[in-house]
Amino acid sequence: MxxxxxxxxxxxxxxxxxxxxxxxxxxxxxxxxxxxxxxxxxxxxxxxxxxxxxxxxxxxxxxxxxxxxxxxxxxxxxxxxxxxxxxxxxxxxxxxxxxxxxxxxxxxxxxxxxxxxxxxxxxxxxxxxxxxxxxxxxxxxxxxxxxxxxxxxxxxxxxxxxxxxxxxxxxxxxxxxxxLGVEIGGSLKNVIALAAGMSDGLGYGDNTKAALITRGIKEITRLAVAMGAKEDTLAGLSGIGDLIVTCQSMHSRNRMAGYYIGQGDSAQEAMDKVKMVVEGVYSARAARALGQRYGVDLPIIEQVNRVLFEQMDVRKAVLELMGREKKAELDHCSW
Ligand SMILES: NC(=O)C1=CN([C@@H]2O[C@H](COP(=O)(O)OP(=O)(O)OC[C@H]3O[C@@H](n4cnc5c(N)ncnc54)[C@H](OP(=O)(O)O)[C@@H]3O)[C@@H](O)[C@H]2O)C=CC1
Ligand SMILES: O=C(CO)COP(=O)(O)O
CATH class of the missing domain: 3.40.50.720 (NAD(P)-binding Rossmann-like Domain)
Structure with a gap:
């Protein structure tokens, strides 16, 4: 012992x-x-x-x-x-x-x-x-x-x-x-969970949540792999596993903070209401900076930053995400 x-x-x-x-x-x-x-x-x-x-x-x-x-x-x-x-x-x-x-x-x-x-x-x-x-x-x-x-x-x-x-x-x-993969997965899922909570706060549904989880893990994986992590790690417990629990759970501090923001609170007001630590707010800027350093596109994380720190309206953030240029689902694909 x-x-x-x-x-x-x-x-x-x-x-x-x-x-x-x-x-x-x-x-x-x-x-x-x-x-x-x-x-x-x-x-x-x-x-x-x-x-x-x-x-x-x-x-x-x-x-x-x-x-x-x-x-x-x-x-x-x-x-x-x-x-x-x-x-x-x-x-x-x-x-x-x-x-x-x-x-x-x-x-x-x-x-x-x-x-x-x-x-x-x-x-x-x-x-x-x-x-x-x-x-x-x-x-x-x-x-x-x-x-x-x-x-x-x-x-x-x-x-x-x-x-x-x-x-x-x-x-x-x-x-x-x-x-590295385990720590990046565990840290960045909190930023996506804020977005999932915002979606709940706006009154959006299961479709939106599933989309955020799916496209969110794509962002996290892209960044983690660019940093040298293994892709499989992000398909594991400290990747998609943790992202699912944090985006869905009634216990999640990050999802709850996002919910309050979706309802109209500022980041500070949301954190004060949650009372416990909301790590996603602290990791959001770092995630954005890592994306810039490694040249990786992180659209959800970018919009979370704008809502948290640049007073962007949450609905506008969603509209911009939905209106991004038309793309293929896979990063690399050909017919
Ligand atoms: N809660 C969970 O289910 C899980 C949490 N984690 C991670 O664990 C970490 C801690 O989270 P959690 O326990 O939930 O946080 P809580 O908000 O529940 O508690 C944080 C604790 O840290 C104390 N604290 C604050 N500032 C300092 C400081 N400067 N020095 C020492 N202690 C300090 C707080 O004290 P005070 O009361 O005085 O503010 C409080 O006791 C986070 O990184 C979180 O992501 C990981 C997995 C699960
Ligand atoms: O990391 C966690 C569960 O694995 C805790 O998530 P929250 O900080 O969102 O509550």
């Missing part, structure tokens, strides 16, 4: 603490807020993040990074993606150089356009990193609803270790060497 510290006591970090303790590991859940730690200790619950869930007594809680990350076999990074770099900097001098780290956050950093494990490797030179991703809403994982995800790492050993530590009868973990 392993000693594991989870950094970030949001809905996902907390659900994974429940899962990992259930797997028999010694788990410390770190929150950056002392009062949250005290509340979880006192009530055995994280009411604002996972309402109604009783947290097992075996979970240890800490708001002290130094004690939380000390002597851990594995660190799990579950902070919002925009907090990954600052959190990594804070633990830099507290952990061994070859610390094993699994990132479960989904997002691309604006500015550097780095994925989560690229940020970790940038700050924590020598750290061994993996990403765990796939269709896995915390609210369902914590209720032991059968869930399948993928653990990706450049290190076969770390992929295997991640699989070993996280997998149980209700949580099936595949492994993959395509770390």
């Amino acid at each position: 392993a000693r594991i510290c989870i950094l970030g006591a949001g809905s996902w970090g907390t659900a994974l603490a429940v899962l990992l303790v259930g797997n028999g590991h010694t788990v410390t859940l770190w929150s950056h807020r002392e009062e949250e730690v005290l509340a979880m200790q006192r009530t055995s619950a994280n009411e604002s993040k996972l309402p109604g869930v009783v947290l097992p007594r075996e979970i240890r809680y800490s708001s002290q990074l130094k004690e939380a990350v000390k002597n851990q076999d594995l660190l799990v990074f579950a902070v919002p993606s925009k907090a990954t770099r600052e959190t990594a900097k804070k633990i830099k001098d507290l952990i061994p150089e070859d610390q094993k780290i699994v990132s479960v956050s989904k997002g691309i950093e604006e500015g550097t356009l780095y994925s989560q494990t690229q940020i970790l490797e940038d700050v924590l030179k020598g750290a061994l990193t993996a990403a765990l991703s796939g269709p896995s809403h915390a609210e369902e994982v914590v209720r032991r609803i059968p869930t399948l995800v993928v653990a990706a790492s450049k290190s076969h050993d770390l992929a295997l270790l991640t699989q070993e530590l996280f997998m149980n009868a209700n949580f099936r973990v595949y492994i993959s060497p395509d770390l």
